[in-house]
Amino acid sequence: MSESSVEISSLQLNTQQKPIKILLIEDDIVEARLIQEILKSFNLNEFCLAHVKRLQTGIQRLRQEKFDLVLLDLTLPDSQGLASVELLVQNFSHLPIVVLTNTNDNRLAIEAVKRGSQDYLVKRNINIDVLVRSIQYAIERQKASDLLRETNENLMNQIQQKTAELMKAKEINHFQSELVSMFSHDFRSPLTTVLSCAELLQNKDDRLSEEKKVYLFQMLRNASKNMVQLLDEVLLVGRTDADTFQCNLTDLNLELFCLELVEDLQFSADKKQIKIMFEPQGIIEPTAWDQSLLRHILGNLLANAVKYSPEGKQVKFELIPQEQEMIFRIQDWGIGIPAADHQNLFQPFHRASNVGRIPGTGLGLAIAKSCVEAHQGRIKIDSQVNQGTTVTVALPLLYNS
């Protein structure tokens, strides 16, 4: 056999079974011939043996055709010891390797097995039984370890899939509890209106003009309508979990919608003699909006402007249409926000240091921000202590398809 030995000596070919194809990488021609002779003398199995003298030639050969096993000498001209095993394992991870050692070097042989070869043979001890047993054993062992690897990979995939499902369930859970906080928070505003109107109608009924009574009943109706809408949303959440924060667009007369929001707040504003000036600018073209998200956003911002303004001040609510987006600007001349609190304003439950006895839970802005994001928009707060606060929300103009 020569270095380039492309020829495969087919030994004991059996027409029923496919021969076991072996690549022998061995630079010592005498050793190579010995192995060939041993295999030739074996009667029960069939083998195809190809021989090369260098590791690189062997690698090339393995790339060109499929072998069932490699017999690898550990002292080759172009590679020595364990490096040869590592290179083969790296390049052909499913190929069984049996290493051939010259001396009775147990340590090297065991290390070779650790690095991925299936078995080792000490050359001087090779005989027919040892060689054939080792070849068969290496092939079976490789099959078993491939199967084990495959089972492991399947298990890992299953674990990853289950972990992803668990994370998703946890996310939905977290999301639902956020929504519960949001709805219970936003129920409070119309409830306060209902309670205040009812109290006024009950205690001062004889002193109220007909006009004022009509106004109070109108407020009562609006607040109740608000609560019914909120309830509908709660029910919707129960049905659709995480999808609820998505934007559900409907055609809307934005100007009228904002005016109604202002009216809803008028009652608490009136109590402090605060005038809310609603100033829509230019022509507001008909566009599509998610009414629920808008109500959470603007309702919370307007409520803040009124709540954090001293008596007798004004609140300005502007609607400024742009080419691609609508700007909602809500400005007050109230207590303002200290610079140190600016970066945490959208964190749930964060309240600025100057709120004093003004009631609140610190959820309104967090809710507003989530809703702005669901509407693919931006929110920005400019504020100075004792000067006032301006909140600017920019929402893209979307159209119902």
Ligand SMILES: Nc1ncnc2c1ncn2[C@@H]1O[C@H](COP(=O)(O)OP(=O)(O)OP(=O)(O)O)[C@@H](O)[C@H]1O
């Ligand atoms: N217009 C404003 N003027 C002054 N401070 C404001 C204004 N808006 C928000 N803040 C500050 O930001 C904090 C967070 O506002 P957020 O609306 O989230 O909560 P809250 O008003 O305290 O309570 P609630 O959950 O009832 O709305 C407020 O506690 C307040 O300190």
Ligand SMILES: [Mg+2]
């Ligand atoms: Mg608030």
